[in-house]
Amino acid sequence: MSTELRFALVLAGILFNQAATAAGSAEKGKAAYVQHGCWQCHGFAGQGGVTGPKLAPNPMPPEALSAFVRNTRGAMPPYQAAILSDGDLADIHAYLLSIPKAPDYKSIPLLNH
Numbered sequence: 001m002s003t004e005l006r007f008a009l010v011l012a013g014i015l016f017n018q019a020a021t022a023a024g025s026a027e028k029g030k031a032a033y034v035q036h037g038c039w040q041c042h043g044f045a046g047q048g049g050v051t052g053p054k055l056a057p058n059p060m061p062p063e064a065l066s067a068f069v070r071n072t073r074g075a076m077p078p079y080q081a082a083i084l085s086d087g088d089l090a091d092i093h094a095y096l097l098s099i100p101k102a103p104d105y106k107s108i109p110l111l112n113h
């Protein structure tokens with residue numbers, strides 16, 4: 001095998017690995033979101049609740065989500081990695097990302113008479 005080919009394969013492996021870890025599973029994330037009680041304050045669809053702000057649609061980037069959830073000193077209790085793993089958090093982000101935007105009211109005939 002040529003050195004160039006070997007290098008290309010190693011690079012492809014690194015890139016593939018990063019994609020695999022960065023992109024969580026929305027399905028597993030929904031379960032983790034429920035299991036860790038995020039819904040109690042933020043609502044089941046991240047729509048926001050009495051205590052917690054809206055998280056979706058358009059969630060913050062994964063790095064910001066992780067930084068907030070791990071270090072918050074405000075009204076929300078922080079979640080350390082021992083309780084909520086990085087994998088679960090990536091999945092939760094994927095779940096929030098999967099929540100569709102509400103349709104524009106202009107696309108709903110009943111609201112446009």
Ligand code: HEC
Pocket residue numbers: 033036037038039040041042051052053054055060065068069072073074075076077079084092
């Ligand atoms: C006990 C209620 C409660 C629970 C449970 C909770 N949160 Fe929160 N969360 C809050 C409150 C209140 C804030 C606003 C606090 C602040 O800004 O300091 C907040 C803020 C956030 C923010 C920042 C939102 C923004 O736009 O600034 C994120 C992200 C977040 N929560 C994610 C989560 C996730 C993920 C979970 C589950 C692992 C979770 N929260 C569980 C109450 C909660």
